Structures are given as structure tokens and as C-alpha cells.
Amino acid sequence: MALIVQKFGGSSVADAERVFNVAKIVTDTYKKGNDVVVVVSAQGDTTDDLIAKQMEINPEANKRERDMLLASGEQISISLLAMACEKLGVPAISLLGWQAGFQTTSAHTSARIKNVDGQRIRQELDQHKVVVVAGFQGINRHEDLTTLGRGGSDTSAVAIAASLHADLCQIFTDVEGVFTADPRKVKNAIKLKEISYDEMLELATLGAQVLNNRSVEMAKKYGIELEVLSSLTNKPGTIVKEKPKMEKMIISGVAKDCDIARISIKGIPNEPGFAFKVFSKLSAKDINVDIILQSVGTEGTKDIAFTVAADKGQEAVDTLNDNKDALGFEEVTLDKDVAKISIVGAGMESHAGVATKMFEALYNNNVNIQMIATSEIKTSVLIAKKDADRAVSAIHDKFFD
């Protein structure tokens, strides 16, 4: 007997049939003698429908009212799921974010969880009920509803697991687990049995959008064992934990990120402080910079290139051009036809030549590398977008065949 937190996304509860599919998983877990807390998102397109209603009325509506509107979505899904569990003969109760004790900051639409007071949940578990909790939402100190922003339900689930000292937090998705590469693109992709928090974080950042980053960070902080698995197949998924069993694999995956743009600044005066000036201007606009490459150009000037999220590309260029005179560069260009390919693996620390093997795979397949960045457990390269899928397959084959 264990205390298990299970999280289901919006597509898993999109209609009555799927609600019952989830209720089946939940009640089966309960019938095995476990205490079960379920976290659900709003049904299927509910959130999009609500946003459409808002846009019709007031696209610039203040964020407090947007949160009030959006939080109604989970209220529908939690009550329906509790009703479905009841129908399957298992007592269940639904709780809104505030009822479940989710205290958050006041940053409407992107609030952060400050604390989860698990008293009410524990009380209902003691009554042998399945507790169905609204993900994505909480309450601030003014007693106003807040939402956690995109991927917030994953974080809700991990926060409850941490608060209740749960034995396991299962995140149900539409994939069977974490793979060594995108299984829709790479035929030989292998499902990992276990992976570390750090590797998972790198993979999430790098475009393998299986788990929300904040949720993995929180799981790492509180030592919550996560399992990523499918709500459609009855198979074990991938366990995310501090020290996974090594499976004699040097890398745990190859990831692709195409939502990226490369910005190049040419003709920079060879003086100190230029990088600081550029990146402080960008961070003031909330533009995060990823890979940075600085090179000495001709005639005593320097070039600098870096990557940003694709949807921030034009804003970054505009910001730089607005400050062109103060910064004193010659030209800035934007290239959106790029992709970042990364290999991630805790084994890289101890094994030499891992990056070399990646470069070799690219060279053999005639893929040109534009930029390179490395960390302890990751090596990333920037290449042309058209080469991305081919590069992922080539690298994956090199390591896993």
C-alpha cells in the first residue's frame, strides 16, 4: 500500500469515454489498496474555448479576471472525474485548487506555488476517498484565484506529492515514456527505464516536451520519484529519480529544438563591456539568450552570435537596432532556419570523446555545424533547420545501434 499521485492532461479527459478511461486507471490503483490523489487539467479544448470567449469580449482584459475565467475549466473536469469514479463504485471527492490548499504568489496567469496545505486532502484520504484535485490553479493571499501558467498541472501534481510525502507521482501523457529520441521521427528510438532529474531537465529544455521543467525541478528538490507513462497503454513508463540504474548507455537521448533563431551582430568595436551591454538590454525585455559565440572579426572588430526563442527573434533584433548608436555595431541579422540538436547524458562526465562521436556522425552525413555549446551532461550544436531530422537520426544511430 502506497500513496500515489496521478496526473492526467486535458486530452486524457477530453470526453466522457476518456474520463472513464482515466477513472478506470485511478480506481484500479485504489482497489490495489493505495491512497490515490488525482490531478487533472481542463478538458480537451476547454481552455482554448474560454480564451476565445475572452478575446471576443476584451483581448486586453486584466490578468486577475483571465484567471477567474480559466480556472472554471478544471472545475468541470474534476467534478466529472469524481462522478465517474463514483459510477465505478469508488468514493471520490473533487477539490478546487484553493480547497486543496494551493497557496500561490499573486502573479496572475503565471503564479508560483508558495505552499500546499495538505490538510483537507489528508482528511478526505482518511475517509478512504479518491481525491480529485484541480491542477493549474491556486489562490493568493487576497483570496483571488490564480493560475500557474503553461504546464502548471505537472507542477501541481509534484507539489501535492511533496506536501503529502507521496511514494510516487505518475504523470500520464500521450507517450509511453522518455525516449532516446522522438519515436515519431526516429525508428530505433528506445524507451528509457530510468533517467536522472538533471538529464530530464536538459531534455525538457531542449525540446523533448514530455514534462514541464518546473515540475522536474521541484521533484528534484523534494526527491519525488516521477513516472512518465501513457494513459492509453497499460505499460510501465520511465522513472525519473536522483540516481537511476545505469543501463550502460553513455547518453540518454538526442533532442531537437526548432523553435529557435540565431542572431548575429557584426562589426563590434573591440572594447570591453559590449557583451554585457547587449545582454542587459535583452534581459530587460525578458528575452533569454541561449548559445553564445564570440569571434574575432577582420580589421580589429568582433562578431557575436547567439540564439533566442524563435518568437523573440524579431523583438531582439528591434531592441538591438534601437540601441545601434549606443552599442556601436555595424549590422545585426536574424536567421530562423536553424535547429539545435543536443545529446544529453550523465555518462558524458566520465566518458571522453562523446562529443567527438556526435560531430563524427554529423560530418559523415554532411551536416554543417554553425555553433557548439557544452555542459557537464549535454552537448548542443546549431545546424540548418532542413538538416535537423536527418541529424537526429544519424546521431541516434551512432550511439544506439
Next chain:
Amino acid sequence: MALIVQKFGGSSVADAERVFNVAKIVTDTYKKGNDVVVVVSAQGDTTDDLIAKQMEINPEANKRERDMLLASGEQISISLLAMACEKLGVPAISLLGWQAGFQTTSAHTSARIKNVDGQRIRQELDQHKVVVVAGFQGINRHEDLTTLGRGGSDTSAVAIAASLHADLCQIFTDVEGVFTADPRKVKNAIKLKEISYDEMLELATLGAQVLNNRSVEMAKKYGIELEVLSSLTNKPGTIVKEKPKMEKMIISGVAKDCDIARISIKGIPNEPGFAFKVFSKLSAKDINVDIILQSVGTEGTKDIAFTVAADKGQEAVDTLNDNKDALGFEEVTLDKDVAKISIVGAGMESHAGVATKMFEALYNNNVNIQMIATSEIKTSVLIAKKDADRAVSAIHDKFFD
């Protein structure tokens, strides 16, 4: 400058255009220097859609979860209305039932308001905001969401008006006010300028479904002046208050109720206690009895006839037949082809012959009277359903032409 509570039903906020129509009324009232609290129901068909979702999952779902599901409806309408007010340049904030301080009993799906703690509303009014409150809902002492049952939003509005000592509570509907008869059926129907609480209560009970009964009772108890008016025309409506100005009218209206059934019990032994036995059996099943007529039959037996709500008719007959031997009657029959026509008016107390005038109108038009019931401010007759509209017109013409 006054404190005004305005209530709008679900059809008044059914789509974006109507939400803006309501926002216009609200913000115009605000711009005249008034403090405004708005109570709204769920949009148009939202409640029906939510019930359909429930029926698909679990028709017998427990009432707590049904309340959780249904209460999401007003959450959508209040946030949209607040956004619309904001769009029209007026600061507004939406509050859920529990945020607005609605404490109710625990009787899910038909909870009663125990108290409205107006602190949060007052705080927002002090910040010069329009306060948009979710009608129909509250919270019980376990911090679970409750709903007030049909017509609950009217009661919510009056309860807020009472709690805040509002100067006026406006109930916006799809009719322009309270008429001397149904204006869709009777051409000469006149809109009343003022009417007393008691007359309004009699009219509401009698099928002129303009205001929810509980809301009028509460308004009477706390002396809240109500105005019934249309959200579509910019005209004064009907004021409901303790002592309306008399408009030289003896009666204030003619009402029709067709949702009624007549039950006749024949061959009752002429012993004491029969009526008590019959009506205690029915009240044990929550069946309310209206007009009662007892007559002496032939051969020392008695007959008794009474009316109940149409949807309770068969259940009442079944209950009586189940107890036929114990009660000792000969036969019970059910007649659904009946209608109750009533005249209501405080003037009846001081004017003789009002009922006679009604009977005369019916006689002149060849309408047969089956039963008669009277109170201080009301006279009702039971007639055949097919004669109902003709009878209302005839009586109305007699009094108002």
C-alpha cells in the same frame, strides 16, 4: 448617489453582444455616481450543457459533485462581464459566491443562504469598482461549494441588497415589469407601477413567474425595494415595496396556473380525522396540496378534492391507493385538464363584491367553476384547462376596461 444591486439572468448574458448590453446598463448606472453590485447567472444554456455532461457520466452523481460542476457556470459569466465593464472604461472585479461571503446550509443543489458577509464586496466598492457577483452559489461550513436551486440568483441579489443595506435591488428580466395579466395573451394587460410584496408573492405562486418567491419573501423581511424591469428596453419597470401607491385599482393582476392537477377522493367514511390522515401521507412524500374542497356525498359518505402540482399528480394518486384499505375510501381520480385562475389585489380587503365580479365574468363567458379558494388578497377558481386563456381575458376586461 445610491447603492444599487442589479441582477441579470442567464439569457441576458448569453453571448458577447448581450454581455456588452448588460455592461452598458451597469456602467451607465455607475457613471451616474452610484455604487453598483451586479449579480449574474450562468450564460444562456451553460447550465443545461453542464447537466448534459453529468448525465453522460453519471446520472445519479452525488449532489456535492453536481454543485461543484454547476457552479463553474457563473464563474465564466462573472469574469466575462467584469472584462466587458473594463472594456467600457469602468473598473470591475468578479467575485464567486464564497468570495462574496455567501454562507449557506449544506443542502447541496437546494441550499439556503444563512448569511452574507459583505466585507469583501464593501472593500471593492470602496475602491470604486463595479462588483460582479456569481448568483445561485455559496459555500457551506465544510468549505464545499453549494447551489441555491432554481431561481437562486434572484435570492442572491436580494440577500446582497439586504446585507449591504442597498437603496434598490433591480431584477432585470425579459419582460418590462409586472402586468395585470400575461401581456402575450391579454392585449389590454397593463404594466403596474408599484405592487406590494404580498401581492407579488401571490402572483408568483400563481404562475406569473416574474420573480422567485424566496427572493420576494426575503425582500419583504428586510424591506428591500425591488424593481422588476427589462434589460432590453430602457424603461422604468414595476417597483415591489411594502406600501405601494394605490392606482385606484382594486386588483393588481389576473394570473393563470396550468401546471396543476385535481385529485378527487370519493366515498370517504363520515368519520373525523380523514383529512389529517390523507394530507399527512402526502406531506411525508413532499407533495404540497393547494385548494381543498370537502363536500358531503350521498349515503352518509363524503367526497374530498384538492389540487397539487401537475408533476406530483400521479405520485399523489399512487400514495393514496397504496393506503386505500387503511384510509377506507372508495375511489381516487386524477384530472390534469384543469387550470387555476386567480385575481390578486390588496384592494380586495376593503372592496366588497370583487369575487362576485370575477364569477360574473366567468358566467357571462360560459366558464364552469369547479372549485373556489379565497384569501385576504386573492380569489382563485379551478376551471377546465381549455377555458383558461378565455377566462383570463374575460376577467381582465371586466376589471380593467
